[in-house]
Amino acid sequence: MIERFARTICKLRGVPPDDHHFDFDTQWQAVAREAKGLLISMLEPTEHMTRAGAKMGGCDIDQARAIYRAMVDAAIDRNI
Incomplete structure (x- = not known):
């Protein structure tokens, strides 16, 4: 579920989720903590x-x- 949220965050920002990120393998992994925070708020x-x-x-x-x-x-x- 965290990955789904993270991919959605990327798409909403116009960033391809599977593109490389300089600190992580992919862009969606770079926003995974943010996605987890959204889940925690739920x-x-x-x-x-x-x-x-x-x-x-x-x-x-x-x-x-x-x-x-x-x-x-x-x-x-x-x-x-």
């Missing part, structure tokens, strides 16, 4: 998100929040 879902997740998953809001948090935690855990 750790806590909004109330609207938890209600939607609870409704879709047939669970209570606390369970939906925990599931969401586990998914974002797993995305952040990837080492780059």
Whole structure:
């Protein structure tokens, strides 16, 4: 997920993600920490998100929040 975010950041900046970067192998790797920061900012879902997740998953809001948090935690855990 970090790579996806980083590639998107590059594309939004008009930088080819797979081009070489002088400090990293590729441009997307150069913005990977920034991408990880964006994921970290998503750790806590909004109330609207938890209600939607609870409704879709047939669970209570606390369970939906925990599931969401586990998914974002797993995305952040990837080492780059």
